[in-house]
Amino acid sequence: MTVIFSKKCEYGMQAVLYLAANNKDTTKSSDQISRALKIPKEFISKILQSLRNSGLIFSTKGKSGGFGLAKDPSQIKLIDIVQAIDGLEMFNSCVLGFPECSPDTPCPVHDSWGALRTKAFEMLSTETLDQLKDKTLTKIKTLQQE
Amino acid sequence: MTVIFSKKCEYGMQAVLYLAANNKDTTKSSDQISRALKIPKEFISKILQSLRNSGLIFSTKGKSGGFGLAKDPSQIKLIDIVQAIDGLEMFNSCVLGFPECSPDTPCPVHDSWGALRTKAFEMLSTETLDQLKDKTLTKIKTLQQE
């Protein structure tokens, strides 16, 4: 069972948070990101490539190349990453898996689940990455200690 | 991307809701359930078997056999099905996929996500299946019309 988002999306959010938490104008190599977040190097590399294609991050090739944010952290929200990787479909679908999710044909938990999806969307779309910076740094620090 | 629960779990919830919405003491064959919910017959059959092993439903073999609830609908909640199939792990894990999910090492969306998980748990554990019966019947009816 996945918790709402795919591994790709989870890793993507982690990596972009990581980039946002580091000094601007300095890139991080996929190897650094891999070690910091304990994500398989080649896998995060692929994910970062696709995020680059979406325009969320940029990359520089060659020696001392790497990845960095394409915009200022204050211009990016977690929902942007979700949209780029998993899409926004989940915010329009039913927790019980019924097709045709709409108020006209409510599923048995329609009201509660509708409210929840809204809350989840807000969670990902209100705060910007710079606002999440401190907590991100704390979290990453604990990852290293294992 | 899955929306919180696996297909198995979604189908399981649908099927048990379906059983709860039908007359008590009458069983439904996997074929009936399959057609009513538009779920592959062999697949829902497997899922029902495992729910039978969990003691949530019962089955009778042979001609005119089928599946029925092991308890009264007023004694079953959706969370019971989730627990039997996907487990309750998601209610203790991080939406960003960080390991070591705990208040000591909060992820950047700790507070909002914690509240959300609680809400989701409540959604699945407050109402009993008989309370969801009417909405279930409406939803299933619309499935037939396609």
Add this chain to the structure above:
DNA sequence: TTTTAATCAGACAATTTTATCTGATTATAT
């Protein structure tokens, strides 16, 4: 200019999830 260290692209492999098949067993109805 050569070595080195990085991204990039695409193929490939492993794993997990989802779905199907087959044959045995069971019980009802003819």
Add this chain to the structure above:
DNA sequence: ATATAATCAGATAAAATTGTCTGATTAAAA
């Protein structure tokens, strides 16, 4: 008794997700 219609169990297949490998390209540094 026999045919029928269902569950059951286990193997298998297909699809999706997750993860790895290889070789080409790029650019910095020696």
